[in-house]
Amino acid sequence: MTTDTISSLLGAIPMPAVLIGRGEHVVGANERALGLLGHAIVGHHFITALRQPAILDAIEACLRDGNTRQTRYLSRDGAQDTSFAVNCAPVDTVDTVDTGTGKGALICFEDVTHLEQAGQMRRDFVANVSHELRSPLTALLGFIETLRGPARDDPAARARFLKTMQDEAERMERLVRDLLSLSRVEAQERVRPTDPVDLSRAIATVLHALRPFAEERGVAIVANLPDAPVAVPGDADQLQQVVTNLIENAIKYGGRDRAVHVSLKATDEEPTLRGPAAVIAVRDEGTGIDPVHIARLTERFYRVDSHRSRHMGGTGLGLAIVKHIVGRHRGRLRIESKLGQGSEFRVVLPRDGVAPGG
Secondary structure (H helix, E strand, C coil): CCHHHHHHHHHCCCCCEEEECCCCEEEEECHHHHHHHCCCCCCCEHHHHCCCHHHHHHHHHHHHHCCCEEEEEEEECCCCEEEEEEEEEEEEEECCCCCCEEEEEEEEEEECHHHHHHHHHHHHHHHHHHHHHHHHHHHHHHHHHHHHCCCCCCHHHHHHHHHHHHHHHHHHHHHHHHHHHHHHHHHHCCCCCCCEEEHHHHHHHHHHHHHHHHHHCCCEEEEECCCCCCEEECCHHHHHHHHHHHHHHHHHHHCCCCEEEEEEEEEEEECCCCEEEEEEEEECCCCCCCHHHHCCCCCCCCCCCHHHHHHCCCCCCHHHHHHHHHHHCCCEEEEEECCCCCEEEEEEEECCCCCCCC
């Protein structure tokens, strides 16, 4: 087998692949393998080319007994850690260093980084949910034990504990509700909704529902909505949920005796979408968010201030839900904030597919 033939065959393999001859030297590697392992590996003994003990053991065993072996190869691409599932299979080959035919090995590297990341995300998600549920459950169990014992005949303590138990139960109910909502949104994320939704009416409905909540916290809502309908293709319930989550957050974290500004405008050419769009903006007058946190605000259970968020009744899932809903609508979520100057959340939604004048 000539060097050109080896190169041609390895080049046809859609993953990093290395061929080891019977002299235990690397006799060929495709471009993907050279990018992963280095461009000087061909012609060298495989021990100097592949330095990780697990893969060396697998290759040695494959060459020794002619049986296929599987292992892992860990690397880093400069931005993140990468993981490869490695298959070592015996092949008949020609060694270009020590001439003659014999058993060699074909080493193929399958990139499973995305699978590892997905698995880690699932583990983190389960751990976070367990942590969020454990605190209220522990509190409930403690209060129940107290009510059945020391506070059995204390009406004042019983009333106080029952109020706290109700708060903890409502916290769990909010968490379960948001988890179910996030699950539904993720299940539908690949299917873009097409029903026309009037954003002006949807926002007005949310504002009407949230005004008592704002008044209770001493927050004024300042709305700037167009008189004409602004229609987008979408899911009315989900878009109302986006607006509700953003305005609720602004009311909770903007501070008392301040205002929350809500606006909607239609544009004929939005640069981020390269077409007509509707832009919903929710701005508070709070303390602002440190720039170091902004990129992570839409992660599940990520909180800038965990204690304050839980005290305010937050589950840590609101902005994650917003991100997924906006993604389903092929829109963009933009967050701008400066310390001491408040924060603004903008949702940009495409208006393509709606009737003219909508």
